[in-house]
Amino acid sequence: MLQSPSSFTRELERHASAPRRITVLGATGSIGENTLDLIGRNASAYQVVALTGGRNVARLAELAILHRAELAVVADPSGYASLKAALAGTGIEAAAGEEALLEAARRPADWVMAAIVGAAGLRPTLEAVRQGTATAIANKECLVTAGAIFMAEVARSGTTLLPVDSEHSAATQAMVGAKPERIERICITASGGPFRAWTLAQMADARPEQALNHPNWSMGPKVTIDSATLMNKGLELIEAHHLFALPPDKLDVLVHPQSIVHCLVYLADGSVIAHMSCPDMRTPIAYSLAWPERMHVPNGRVDLAKLGALTFEAPDVARFPALRLARQVLEAGGGAPTVLNAANEVAVEAFLRRRIGFLSIASLVEATLAACPDLVASAPTTVEAVLAVDSAARNRASALLSRFALAG
Numbered sequence: 116m117l118q119s120p121s122s123f124t125r126e127l128e129r130h131a132s133a134p135r136r137i138t139v140l141g142a143t144g145s146i147g148e149n150t151l152d153l154i155g156r157n158a159s160a161y162q163v164v165a166l167t168g169g170r171n172v173a174r175l176a177e178l179a180i181l182h183r184a185e186l187a188v189v190a191d192p193s194g195y196a197s198l199k200a201a202l203a204g205t206g207i208e209a210a211a212g213e214e215a216l217l218e219a220a221r222r223p224a225d226w227v228m229a230a231i232v233g234a235a236g237l238r239p240t241l242e243a244v245r246q247g248t249a250t251a252i253a254n255k256e257c258l259v260t261a262g263a264i265f266m267a268e269v270a271r272s273g274t275t276l277l278p279v280d281s282e283h284s285a286a287t288q289a290m291v292g293a294k295p296e297r298i299e300r301i302c303i304t305a306s307g308g309p310f311r312a313w314t315l316a317q318m319a320d321a322r323p324e325q326a327l328n329h330p331n332w333s334m335g336p337k338v339t340i341d342s343a344t345l346m347n348k349g350l351e352l353i354e355a356h357h358l359f360a361l362p363p364d365k366l367d368v369l370v371h372p373q374s375i376v377h378c379l380v381y382l383a384d385g386s387v388i389a390h391m392s393c394p395d396m397r398t399p400i401a402y403s404l405a406w407p408e409r410m411h412v413p414n415g416r417v418d419l420a421k422l423g424a425l426t427f428e429a430p431d432v433a434r435f436p437a438l439r440l441a442r443q444v445l446e447a448g449g450g451a452p453t454v455l456n457a458a459n460e461v462a463v464e465a466f467l468r469r470r471i472g473f474l475s476i477a478s479l480v481e482a483t484l485a486a487c488p489d490l491v492a493s494a495p496t497t498v499e500a501v502l503a504v505d506s507a508a509r510n511r512a513s514a515l516l517s518r519f520a521l522a523g
């Protein structure tokens with residue numbers, strides 16, 4: 116759960132007259148760009164400390180210049196020379212590589228957006244948490260791979276953790292004022308993705324461009340494919356388990372094709388608190404950026420009369436086995452979530468490179484879990500151990516790829 120706003124509010128008051136110092140990890144991605152869009156609209160209220168990217172040097176340099184960042188870091192060391200050249204004469208520091216990424220996360224700031232995709236986000240996000248910087252967390256994979264370790268660091272440092280996933284942001288807002296023991300369960304919603312109504316036979320032939328064509332949300336490629344398989348919802352169940360300290364049997368998923376209701380919180384008195392907003396990530400990002408206040412977001416407003424109906428249905432785990440696997444892993448615990456996440460990252464990349472078919476994403480994850488009883492058996496207790504399990508699971512998933520390879 117979120118800590119009380121008091122310590123963070125004191126911080127805000129301390130800086131009341133000064134712009135808030137912010138860092139965006141994963142600035143060149145979909146969440147990073149949306150975050151900087153909001154910051155750009157309120158430029159006098161923010162001072163950008165550091166921006167980081169993975170490989171997209173040109174966009175990183177543009178953003179760093181536009182937002183007058185102090186530091187720009189590209190994770191790929193081979194991008195250093197071109198980043199330095201692009202920033203020459205601007206006074207913006209350029210750096211590259213993993214250590215530089217950690218240094219960016221460590222730089223004193225009031226707020227950091229953790230929006231690197233995948234397990235690669237774990238160490239930089241933890242670095243920000245250890246500093247006690249208020250952390251807006253979009254990167255769900257770090258909670259999936261290392262949830263217990265991550266939440267222990269949050270508790271130790273006393274940092275404020277602000278969920279950015281729309282469902283978890285919605286849950287946070289719907290739970291305000293509710294004592295944990297009075298929360299019976301929470302139900303997060305899924306749009307169902309582009310293949311919600313497809314048969315298994317149709318999905319067997321689904322191509323990357325079809326899976327990337329999400330009906331409601333505009334997101335980066337990895338999370339868009341995860342939305343098509345429903346693995347995203349499975350990862351979000353594990354994320355919710357850690358964020359809200361709720362057991363698996365109090366966490367549910369409903370398919371809601373309109374993506375207007377993001378979460379329902381069921382309370383002991385029979386009340387259900389639902390959170391609604393149009394499907395635009397700037398709304399949950401703004402909640403984390405302005406918290407504990409609210410800021411204006413220039414996006415659509417929910418018009419229920421125009422929508423006419425909001426519909427809900429149970430997820431079909433026979434057609435979307437990734438959701439079943441993620442739930443099994445959540446219940447099993449140990450190293451299973453780390454293995455699931457690593458195998459899924461390998462599988463999604465292989466699908467995007469047209470090496471395996473769409474249905475093979477979940478099959479490869481399941482085969483990797485079955486092939487890794489040693490890794491699944493016990494929970495890694497240090498970050499180094501998590502990274503070792505992650506790396507071993509990636510190797511095993513890669514070795515199993517040929518079993519699922521597409522002909523030709």
Ligand SMILES: NC(=O)c1ccc[n+]([C@@H]2O[C@H](COP(=O)([O-])OP(=O)(O)OC[C@H]3O[C@@H](n4cnc5c(N)ncnc54)[C@H](OP(=O)(O)O)[C@@H]3O)[C@@H](O)[C@H]2O)c1
Pocket residue numbers: 140141142143144145146147167168169170171172190230231232233235253254255256279280281332333334335336337338396
């Ligand atoms: N997009 C959404 O609407 C949404 C919604 C909810 C949650 N999330 C979560 O937010 C996270 C980011 O999603 P996204 O959609 O913004 O992803 P994205 O568009 O693919 O952006 C990912 C960011 O991470 C950087 N990156 C990639 N690999 C890296 C590495 N090895 N080291 C350091 N940086 C690396 C990318 O840099 P380059 O592009 O420069 O390579 C980019 O800045 C994911 O965990 C996702 O599940 C996203």
